[in-house]
Amino acid sequence: MxxxxxxxxxxxxxxxxxxxxxxxxxxxxxxxxxxxxxxxxxxxxxxxxxxxxxxxxxxxxxxxxxxxxxxxxxxxxxxxxxxxxxxxxxEPHAHFRCLSCRRVEEFQDPRLEEVAQEYAQKYGIDLKMTRFEILGYCANCRGKGGL
Amino acid sequence: MxxxxxxxxxxxxxxxxxxxxxxxxxxxxxxxxxxxxxxxxxxxxxxxxxxxxxxxxxxxxxxxxxxxxxxxxxxxxxxxxxxxxxxxxxEPHAHFRCLSCRRVEEFQDPRLEEVAQEYAQKYGIDLKMTRFEILGYCANCRGKGGL
DNA sequence: TTACTATTGAAAAAAAATTGCAATAAGGTC
DNA sequence: GACCTTATTGCAATTTTTTTTCAATAGTAA
CATH class of the missing domain: 1.10.10.10 (Winged helix-like DNA-binding domain superfamily/Winged helix DNA-binding domain)
Structure with missing residues (x-):
């Protein structure tokens, strides 16, 4: 392919x-x-x-x-x-993971790459990759196991 | 304590x-x-x-x-x-990890929490935690193993 | 084709995390 | 405080994941 x-x-x-x-x-x-x-x-x-x-x-x-x-x-x-x-x-993307149903969703936001780029530039870092994760309970699961 | x-x-x-x-x-x-x-x-x-x-x-x-x-x-x-x-x-903070010397640095940026909050709000997520990692070669290590 | 040596599969080993179990002890009730 | 129920503990065994060993194979350069 x-x-x-x-x-x-x-x-x-x-x-x-x-x-x-x-x-x-x-x-x-x-x-x-x-x-x-x-x-x-x-x-x-x-x-x-x-x-x-x-x-x-x-x-x-x-x-x-x-x-x-x-x-x-x-x-x-x-x-x-x-x-x-x-x-x-x-494109680089972030992940949301539901702590209950384990579902994983992807999403993008330019601010995440911005932050990484700026940090790398500031400290002379050779940036290889970023990882952004959000953990919580999705709309379907919240209230069940979610506090 | x-x-x-x-x-x-x-x-x-x-x-x-x-x-x-x-x-x-x-x-x-x-x-x-x-x-x-x-x-x-x-x-x-x-x-x-x-x-x-x-x-x-x-x-x-x-x-x-x-x-x-x-x-x-x-x-x-x-x-x-x-x-x-x-x-x-x-405060919530992000981590930079050097792929060569393994050093870990912490830093903060309000934009990261913003992105998470907005995403959670948009999809009705009960946000529990976020994790933001930057991986690369620090100023000292770049050039050595860093491509 | 030959020579050198990186790569492979299989099995063993190492490392990380979980589980079973008998003894212990937390914490509610009398 | 004594008693009872049952969650928790340490230990050992087990399971699961990842790495390593090793002899056979096969890339690749000459």
């Missing part, structure tokens, strides 16, 4: 002196076919269901590379493990 | 029909004596060094309560485990 992220990843891998393997590309492609957040287990099962026998170890080894080159981001830690999303080609 | 968080915690525990135990209070007090981020292991060792034989299980069981009543917050997940901080009595 989208060629760009593949090129970015390949260039990144080459530039680091690493090897561009089929496993790495398959993982990348699968991640970019998921239009939602995912965790390692989900990704592993999706690959498996498509006939790819890629180990979880390879997924765990590939994710940091994808994160380092800015294609993927850790979104939030929930239920004892990390959840990810692909971010290349998407 | 500060009596308020103790009262808040006790009231919260009572309101839930739970029991206010010495262990819970000791954990609370210790957390509020740490003026930095901490993880479960650090907290456990601090308690142990002071002669308290409180198990990690109790810490793991107490933290969600402290979070639920708004005294403590999960700050970030790093090195495979969660890091916490006490938030009662502090």
């Amino acid at each position: 989208n060629v760009s992220e593949i090129e970015i990843f390949r260039d990144f891998i080459k530039k680091k002196g690493l090897r561009y393997t089929p496993e790495r590309e398959i993982i990348l492609k699968e991640i970019f076919s998921i239009h939602d957040h995912f965790d390692v287990d989900e990704l592993y099962l999706r690959l498996r269901n498509k006939g790819h026998r890629i180990s979880k170890a390879s997924i765990y080894r590939t994710l940091p590379l994808l994160i380092e080159c800015g294609l993927v981001q850790e979104v939030y830690h929930e239920d004892g493990h990390m959840h990810y999303e692909h971010i290349y080609g998407h | 500060n009596v308020s968080e103790i009262e808040i915690f006790r009231d919260f525990i009572k309101k839930k029909g739970l029991r206010y135990t010495p262990e819970r209070e000791i954990i609370l007090k210790e957390i509020f004596s740490i003026h930095d981020h901490f993880d479960v292991d650090e907290l456990y060792l601090r308690l142990r060094n002071k002669g308290h034989r409180i198990s990690k299980a109790s810490i793991y069981r107490t933290l969600p309560l402290l979070i639920e009543c708004g005294l403590v917050q999960e700050v970030y997940h790093e090195d495979g485990h969660m890091h916490y901080e006490h938030i009662y009595g502090h």
Whole structure:
């Protein structure tokens, strides 16, 4: 599908002196076919269901590379493990998570990036990513578990 | 020291029909004596060094309560485990984390709370907490590992 | 094609968090 | 204060997540 992220990843891998393997590309492609957040287990099962026998170890080894080159981001830690999303080609966005139903909504606000940019500029920071989360009880759930 | 968080915690525990135990209070007090981020292991060792034989299980069981009543917050997940901080009595603040030296800096910006408040209002959300993180390479580290 | 060595899958290990259980103790009632 | 009910505790075992080890495989440059 989208060629760009593949090129970015390949260039990144080459530039680091690493090897561009089929496993790495398959993982990348699968991640970019998921239009939602995912965790390692989900990704592993999706690959498996498509006939790819890629180990979880390879997924765990590939994710940091994808994160380092800015294609993927850790979104939030929930239920004892990390959840990810692909971010290349998407505007930076914030997440609301309902503490009751666990629903996750995305939204954007230019002020968030502004704050980050200004802070980075002020302190000479090489900004890599931002994460903004709002936690609370959604309209449907408030009043139930929500105090 | 500060009596308020103790009262808040006790009231919260009572309101839930739970029991206010010495262990819970000791954990609370210790957390509020740490003026930095901490993880479960650090907290456990601090308690142990002071002669308290409180198990990690109790810490793991107490933290969600402290979070639920708004005294403590999960700050970030790093090195495979969660890091916490006490938030009662502090202004909401954002965190910058250097991906190289791991340094963590705090800063405030009213726009962040504004965005959260507006979003909550717009969707009828009962806002519980926000988390804003900036990840990148600090002035000292940029250029080294920082692409 | 050859040589070098990074990467892989599988299994083991490590680390983090949760759970089961018997003993203890909080806190309400008499 | 004694008694009763049951939540909480510490410990150990377990579960879950992530990392590491290692022999076999396979990229990639020469």
